[in-house]
Amino acid sequence: MGDERFMRQALKLAQSGLGNTSPNPLVGVVVVDPSGNVVGAGYHEKAGADHAEVVALRQAGDRARGGTLYVTLEPCVHHGRTPPCVDAIKVAGISRVVSALADPDPRVAGAGHTSLRDSGIEVSVGMEADQATHANRMYLRHRTTGLPFVTLKMAQSLNGTIASRPGERRQLSGKRASNVVRKLRFEHDAVMVGVGTILIDDPQLTVRPFKPRAVPYTRVIVDAKGRIPMRARAIKDQARFRTIVATTNQMPGAVREGLIKRSVAVLECARSENDRVDLGDLLSKLGSENILSVLCEGGPTLAGSLLAGRHLDELWWLIAPIVLNAEEAVPVVGNGAYDLALHINAVKRLGDDVLVTARVKR
Numbered sequence: 001m002g003d004e005r006f007m008r009q010a011l012k013l014a015q016s017g018l019g020n021t022s023p024n025p026l027v028g029v030v031v032v033d034p035s036g037n038v039v040g041a042g043y044h045e046k047a048g049a050d051h052a053e054v055v056a057l058r059q060a061g062d063r064a065r066g067g068t069l070y071v072t073l074e075p076c077v078h079h080g081r082t083p084p085c086v087d088a089i090k091v092a093g094i095s096r097v098v099s100a101l102a103d104p105d106p107r108v109a110g111a112g113h114t115s116l117r118d119s120g121i122e123v124s125v126g127m128e129a130d131q132a133t134h135a136n137r138m139y140l141r142h143r144t145t146g147l148p149f150v151t152l153k154m155a156q157s158l159n160g161t162i163a164s165r166p167g168e169r170r171q172l173s174g175k176r177a178s179n180v181v182r183k184l185r186f187e188h189d190a191v192m193v194g195v196g197t198i199l200i201d202d203p204q205l206t207v208r209p210f211k212p213r214a215v216p217y218t219r220v221i222v223d224a225k226g227r228i229p230m231r232a233r234a235i236k237d238q239a240r241f242r243t244i245v246a247t248t249n250q251m252p253g254a255v256r257e258g259l260i261k262r263s264v265a266v267l268e269c270a271r272s273e274n275d276r277v278d279l280g281d282l283l284s285k286l287g288s289e290n291i292l293s294v295l296c297e298g299g300p301t302l303a304g305s306l307l308a309g310r311h312l313d314e315l316w317w318l319i320a321p322i323v324l325n326a327e328e329a330v331p332v333v334g335n336g337a338y339d340l341a342l343h344i345n346a347v348k349r350l351g352d353d354v355l356v357t358a359r360v361k362r
Contacts, residue, residue, distance in 0.1 A: 002036065003070070003098055003124075003127055004127065004128065006030045006032055006038070006068075006070045006098070007030075007070050007072070007098060007100060007127045007128045008128060008131075009028075009030045009038070009041070009070070010028040010029055010030045010041075010070045010071060010072050010100075011028055011072055011100070011128060011131055011132060011135060012028065013028030013029070013030070013041055013042065013043040013052070014026040014027055014028030014043050014044075014052070014072045014135055015028075015135065016028075016043045016045075017043050017044050017045055017046065018187055019186045019187045019213055020045065020046045020213060020214040020215070021044050021045070021046055021047060021214070022047065022138075022139075022189050022214075022215045022290070022291075022292045022293070023047060023139075023142070023215075023290040023292055024044060024046075024047045024139075025044070025073050025103070025136045025139040025140075026043075026044065026072070026073075026135055026136055026139070027043065027044040027051065027052040027053075027071065027072050027073050028041075028042070028043045028044075028052055028071075028072045029041065029042050029043070029052040029053050029055070029056040029057075029069060029070065029071045029072075030056065030069075030070040031056045031057060031059075031060040031063075031064050031067055031068070031069050031070075031094075032067050032068045032069075032070070033060075033063050033064070033066070033067045034066045034067055034095075039059070039060040039061075039063040039064060039067065040056040040057060040058070040059035040060030040061075040063070040064060041056050041059065042054075042055025042056035042058075042059060043055070045214075046214035046215075047214065047215065048082075049082075050082060051075075051076065051082055051085050052071065052072075053069065053071060053075055053085040053088055053089060054082070054085065054088050056069070057069075057088055057089070057092045057094075060092070064092040064093060064094060065092065065093035065094075066093060066094075066095050067093075067094060067095065067096075068094070068095070068096040068097070068098060069089060069092075069094045069096070069097050069098070070098045070127075071097065071098070071099050071100070072099075072100045072101070072128075072132045072135065072136075073099070073100065073101050073103050073132065073136060074099050074101060074102045074103040074108055074110070074112040074113055074125075075089060075097070075099070075112045075113075075116070076103070076107070076108055076112060077107070077108055077111045077112040077115050078107040078108065084112075085112070086112050086115045086116055089116060089121070090116070090119050090121070094121060095121060095122065096121065096122040096123075096124070097113075097116055097121055097122070097123045097124070098124045098127050099113065099123065099124070099125045099127070100125075100126070100127055100128050100129055100131075100132035101125070101126075101129055101132045101133060101136070102125060103143075104140060104143045104144050105143050113125060137149060137313070137314075138188075138292045138293040139292055141292075141313060142287060142292045142293075145287075146284065146287045146288070147283050147284060147287045148189070148190070148283060148286050148287050148291050148292055148293050148294045149292060149293040149294070149313045149314070150283065150293075150294050150296060150306065150311050150312050150313050150314075151184070151188065151293070151294070151295045151296065151312075151313065151314045151315070151316060152296045152303060152306055152307075152312050152314070152315050152316070153181060153184065153295060153296065153297050153315075153316040153317075153318070154303055154315075154316075154317055154318065154332055154333070155172040155173045155177070155317075155318040155319075155320060155332075155353075156172065156317070156318070156319060156320070156332035157172065157319075157320055157322045157323055157324040158319060158320070158321065158322065158323050159323050159324065159325055160331060160332050161324040161325070161329040161330055161331055161332065162299070162300065162324070162330050162331070162332050163324065163329065163330045164324050164326040164328065164329055164330075165326060165328040165329070165330070166328060166330055167200055168200075168330075169200055169201055170324075172318070172320040172322070173318050173320055173350075173353050174320075174350070174351040174352050174353050175351065176350040176351040176353070177318050177350045177351065177353045177355065180350060180355065181297075181316075182207050184295055184316065185205075185206075185207050185217070185295055186207045186211055186213065186217070187293075188293040188294060188295040189215065189217075189218060189291045189292050189293050189294070190217075190218040190219070190220050190244075190286065190291050190293070190294045190295070191205050191217075191218075191219055191220065191294070191295045191296075191297055192219075192220040192221075192222065192294050192295065192296045192297070192298065192302070193205065193220075193221060193222070193234075193296070193297050193298040193299075193302065194221075194222045194223075194298040194299055194301055194302035195221060195222065195223035195224075195227050195228050196298070196299050196301055196302075197297070197298050197299050197302075198221055198223075198228055198229075198232050198234055199227065199228075199229070200299070202232060202233055202234075203233065203234060204233045204234060204236075204237075205219045205234045205241070205297075206219075206237075206240075206241055212240075216240075216241070216242050217240075217241050217242070218241070218242045218243070218244060218291060219234050219241055219242070219243045219244070220243075220244045220245075220246060220282075220286070220294065221234060221235075221243065221244070221245045221246065222246050222276075222277050222279075222282070222298070222302060223245050223246065223247050223251070223277075224247060224248045224250055224251075224271070224275060224276045224277045225247075225248070225250045225251060225275075226247060226250065226251030226252050226255035226256065228245060228255070228259070230258050230259075230262070235259065235262055235264050236262075238262065238263040238264065242265070243264045243265065244264070244265045244266075244267050244286075245259055245264055245265070245266050245267065246267045246269055246277050246282045246285075247266060247267070247268055247269065247277065248268060248269060248270070248271045248275070248276075248277055249268060249271070250271070250275065251266070251268075267282070267285060269281045269282045269285065272305075276305065279305055279306060279309050279311055280309060280311065283311060299334075300330060300331060300332060300333050300334040301334045303332070303333045303334065304333050304334030304335060304336040304338075305334075305336070307333060307336060307338040307340065308336035308337055308338060310340065310360075312340070312360050313359065313360055314345075314357070314358070314359050314360065315342065315356075315357065315358045315359075315360070316355065316356075316357050317355070317356045317357075317358070318350075318353050318354070318355055319353060319354045319355075319356070320352070320353050321352050321353070340360055340361075341360070341361040342358040342359065342360060342361065343358060343359050343360075343361055344356065344357075344358045345357040345358055345359060
């Protein structure tokens with residue numbers, strides 16, 4: 001029970017870095033002396049800052065000698081922007097390490113645990129592994145596949161529609177739901193929409209009130225044919241929010257030049273069979289730029305393509321207490337063949353709305 005309690009403390013500490021550690025993982029550490037007292041604790045604040053192990057061991061000082069270190073992810077063994085954490089653990093005189101997970105990063109991949117064992121330190125792996133995996137699901141997805149973790153957020157009426165007619169602007173969710181979505185944006189490296197959402201809603205796609213991230217927040221607009229207007233709010237304020245327009249060779253040169261003049265990155269991708277942006281190619285390119293996670297808030301066309309292409313890892317589905325059943329009512333998801341098995345994580349009420357969160361079974 002002691003190990004579980006201390007690991008849960010470490011997991012809670014790790015959450016303090018949420019939204020700021022990318023492309024690094026969330027890591028929390030608790031150091032316990034031989035008498036069972038917590039003498040050090042810390043978390044990884046942001047990429048380039050001291051790792052959680054170093055923060056906690058510095059706080060513990062000599063009291064760490066002979067003690068146990070609880071860490072939510074395997075300590076690193078390689079030189080990056082900071083020295084290897086395994087070296088700090090050895091110098092501190094730690095006698096036992098309890099680790100929740102092995103790190104799949106090829107530069108670590110069990111070598112951290114092996115190095116500690118070779119130094120005579122007892123190592124136990126797997127404590128609270130499920131919770132640790134969930135906390136670092138975005139990092140783990142990227143490190144094991146090279147692709148970003150993809151979350152789809154959609155809002156619908158009770159009967160599965162989003163508007164009474166095509167092109168209509170309609171706010172379905174209430175204030176509490178909107179606040180949750182803004183927090184969700186901050187926790188992801190990028191937010192992605194289709195150009196149809198830009199043309200209809202002209203969203204800023206920002207976190208409001210503004211909350212700075214250690215790694216700049218990125219807006220991705222999927223626009224195969226260059227229909228984005230130069231007045232769109234999502235291509236403004238590049239100093240605080242980077243924008244990428246994902247397109248194909250169908251984009252007119254004048255549109256491309258206009259975007260580049262506004263410091264917007266133009267990312268040309270392969271074309272799908274229906275002349276849209278190949279989302280698999282786009283996600284691969286975003287992953288290669290160290291974007292660990294993407295929140296998709298697009299309309300039915302983008303949602304349908306993501307579902308049909310099996311590009312999703314998690315769904316956040318908001319259901320509003322209204323019925324939209326007009327003759328031209330727009331369905332929440334566009335046409336396509338979908339066959340995904342889901343595991344429901346939670347169902348909760350947000351004011352008058354209901355939020356269902358689910359992960360895709362792979």
